[in-house]
Amino acid sequence: MDDEQLMRGRVYGADHDDPDPGPRRGREYRELVAGPLDGLLLDVTGRSAEELRDGAALPTEIGAYGGGGRACYRPRAGDPLRWDWAGDLP
Template sequence: MEELPRQAHDHVELIGGPLDGLRLDVSGVSGEVGAELREGAFLVSGIGEGPGAGTGAGALYRPRRVDPCRWDWAGGS
């Protein structure tokens, strides 16, 4: 069986919070969305902590100034 060529992907590593250790694929993001991603992202997820977590819960992650490929948890809902 012939292997398909793999496309390069750009990822950021999520540090802390409910999504700790996961990687977010930011490949091909450009324009306004890309500019906004330089500030971080609020990620909606079914993964959470405690009784208030679940579907619709979210976590805010922001890139580190010295290492923008690692995003730190900055709180959530």
Template sequence: MSDTRPWIYGTDHDDPAPRTPEPGHVYVQLVGGPLDGQLLDVTGYSPEERAEGGALLMSDHGLYGPGGRSDYEPRPGAPDRWDWQGDTP
């Protein structure tokens, strides 16, 4: 039986629990693009940063392959979901 919980962005491939959120942490869901469905730990972000921020996240599966980054920005009105904006080298 496979685990259907989302993957936590940044966990190592050999992490024994790559789909287990840390208690007390805050996560946003990445929507679209190569990291679609993963959770990003934004515990250190203020509520304003979560609503207005964003992140360039390393992704080997984006348009530019290994070393490329995928741009995710908060969804207006839903800061717990960050939408893919595109990839950059």
């Protein structure tokens, strides 16, 4: 993903009414692919290498379990800047 594509993305957790929901300079992001958070960017700034290998279970209102559920994302083999959806958890 080039810088222009990255800068067009919306960051996971940004308020829906935020006039600038995109990425911030100096931060590190991963692109979420497929699932309920498809296309969002996840701020991973400050996460350890171990945490980055593990991926994330992200709270979401729009997954299979609605409010209180989590969407799981894991780094893509061969392209760790993109995290693929691995399913939803309650």
